[in-house]
Amino acid sequence: MSYQLFGKDLFSAPIILVNHALTGNSDVSGEKGWWKKLIGENQVIDTEKYTVLCFNIPGNGYDDFLIDHYEDFTPSDIANIFLQGLEVLNIKSLHAIIGGSLGGGIGWEMLVQHPTLAEIFIPIACDFKTHDWLHAQCLVQKYLLNGNDEPLQKARIHAMLCYRTPESLNDRFQNKYNQQKQRLESEDWLIYHGNALNERFSLKSYKLMNHLLMNINVDETQLEKIHARMHMISVDTDLFFPASEIRMCFEKLKEKKENVFYHEITSIHGHDAFLMEYEQLNNIIKNIL
Structure with missing residues (x-):
């Protein structure tokens, strides 16, 4: 401890x-x-x-x-x-x-x-x-975390959509498109959060935390x-x-x-x-x- x-x-x-x-x-x-x-x-x-x-x-x-x-x-x-x-x-x-x-x-x-x-x-x-609803979201997280291709990034992207709301994202990004990166700014934001967590957090830790959240x-x-x-x-x-x-x-x-x-x-x-x-x-x- x-x-x-x-x-x-x-x-x-x-x-x-x-x-x-x-x-x-x-x-x-x-x-x-x-x-x-x-x-x-x-x-x-x-x-x-x-x-x-x-x-x-x-x-x-x-x-x-x-x-x-x-x-x-x-x-x-x-x-x-x-x-x-x-x-x-x-x-x-x-x-x-x-x-x-x-x-x-x-x-x-x-x-x-x-x-x-x-x-x-x-x-x-x-x-x-x-x-039940939270357990279901954690189950999706578990499936993503057990995948082989960028598991932590993908789980974090899904999680961000649970942490925020449709109104929050729609109000913030308003379908703005990033010409330089050739993608929506909302997509860019999600990818950023996935990569940022991957740099500071470990997959093992995320699996543990998700498991705990699933079992209160x-x-x-x-x-x-x-x-x-x-x-x-x-x-x-x-x-x-x-x-x-x-x-x-x-x-x-x-x-x-x-x-x-x-x-x-x-x-x-x-x-x-x-x-x-x-x-x-x-x-x-x-x-x-």
Whole structure:
């Protein structure tokens, strides 16, 4: 296991655990931080006020560690590994757990295994379960990743169409044609994203992450045992974790628990809005914290 710490020294301030998404890593803040618009000095998650901890999902390749038999692992196993990581660091409780997409799914798993771990839980653009639609998209990803010809690039191109929406792409590109490259600008954009991920991410890591996303499976009957105040954040146009599913989870929990809340980001961009609509996300999280 590897991890990074940001902000105040461990045990000198409230600890916020951030669980990264599919192609993310522990580098959540600072110059290259993928959530630096949310986490940092004078940001909503202020590193002058909090200790921010982020584990790498073992096998994500960020620390050059890869897993060959990736199908041996489920998000429940990763959650258990994270809990053991907290034990090694001697962390008994957390102020908050925040996770986007797959990271939020692992957060659900952690809190079902350790219901009193955190005061606040903020799952963003995710649910406690991989529903049929998401499983189907991950299945297509699996087929592409097991191919021989540019598997990672092709899987990423398909994934980008799940992370965004028809409205987002149509609004951005408007059928513009790149004469120099002799292709649509939208096609050029997709090819760029496929190649960019191929340069920074390994095929083994992608297969593992896709497998994990395919197998989020928290026992719904255990959710009400979680002590944390829960704030579920969805995106109204999300094609991966539809807002309707997250809302349904909220409605069911609301019948049994008082400290459950629902928030919705409005965006044309779909699932990726949790990495794009910072003004809305910051306002929501500011009010929660």
